[in-house]
Amino acid sequence: MRPRPALPLRTIARRCDLPITDTFMHRLIDEATIQNRVKELGRELSELYADRPLTVVGVLTGSVLFLADLVRAIDVPHRVGVVQASSYRGRTTRPSELTVDMNLLPDVRGRDVLIVDDIFDTGNTLQRLVESLVHCEPQSIRTAVLLIKDGRCEVEMAPDFHCFRIPDVFVIGYGLDYNDDYRHLPWIGALDEADL
Ligand code: IMP
Numbered sequence: 712m713r714p715r716p717a718l719p720l721r722t723i724a725r726r727c728d729l730p731i732t733d734t735f736m737h738r739l740i741d742e743a744t745i746q747n748r749v750k751e752l753g754r755e756l757s758e759l760y761a762d763r764p765l766t767v768v769g770v771l772t773g774s775v776l777f778l779a780d781l782v783r784a785i786d787v788p789h790r791v792g793v794v795q796a797s798s799y800r801g802r803t804t805r806p807s808e809l810t811v812d813m814n815l816l817p818d819v820r821g822r823d824v825l826i827v828d829d830i831f832d833t834g835n836t837l838q839r840l841v842e843s844l845v846h847c848e849p850q851s852i853r854t855a856v857l858l859i860k861d862g863r864c865e866v867e868m869a870p871d872f873h874c875f876r877i878p879d880v881f882v883i884g885y886g887l888d889y890n891d892d893y894r895h896l897p898w899i900g901a902l903d904e905a906d907l
């Protein structure tokens with residue numbers, strides 16, 4: 712690994728008027744590792760849901776890259792839908808206050824639902840999504856996340872499936888954003904706390 716510069720990488724990039732690209736980030740999980748693991752999870756899910764009426768439900772926006780790769784790795788017929796989970800950080804609401812928009816979700820009554828999200832951090836988002844989807848009367852609900860962040864969980868539940876466990880660092884790429892940037896990166900990078 713390159714020696715780390717004394718100044719936060721973001722500060723250096725800003726001062727030099729350089730785009731903040733992969734040069735300025737510590738790569739936590741590379742593209743090949745992600746792709747291999749997602750394919751492996753796809754195979755596991757294909758066995759589990761063979762001959763089942765599966766609907767894979769991605770959580771916008773963070774899950775889009777994971778969702779697209781995962782559904783292509785599930786080689787049994789299934790439907791794909793999306794929901795949106797947004798947290799409001801306005802003055803009158805707590806940061807954790809969440810709204811779930813299910814207007815784009817196809818009918819999942821009597822079907823097996825697999826909720827797919829980018830990261831399980833405190834777990835509040837996923838827990839809230841499961842609670843919301845119960846009202847749609849699916850046959851079953853399971854959850855799959857790309858990442859679990861260690862030592863952050865605030866809820867009783869744990870995801871049924873995950874690809875990687877990561878330490879408590881802020882990550883970007885492969886769907887995950889910092890202020891809506893970096894989602895398109897095919898790998899996962901860690902941003903330094905000092906850079907945020
Ligand atoms: P939770 O409700 O605390 O589990 O947070 C889940 C949501 O927070 C994720 O779907 C992400 O949108 C966001 N999030 C949590 N940690 C990170 C991170 O390290 N990078 C980018 N987004 C994150």
Ligand code: MG
Pocket residue numbers: 770771772773774829
């Ligand atoms: Mg998210």
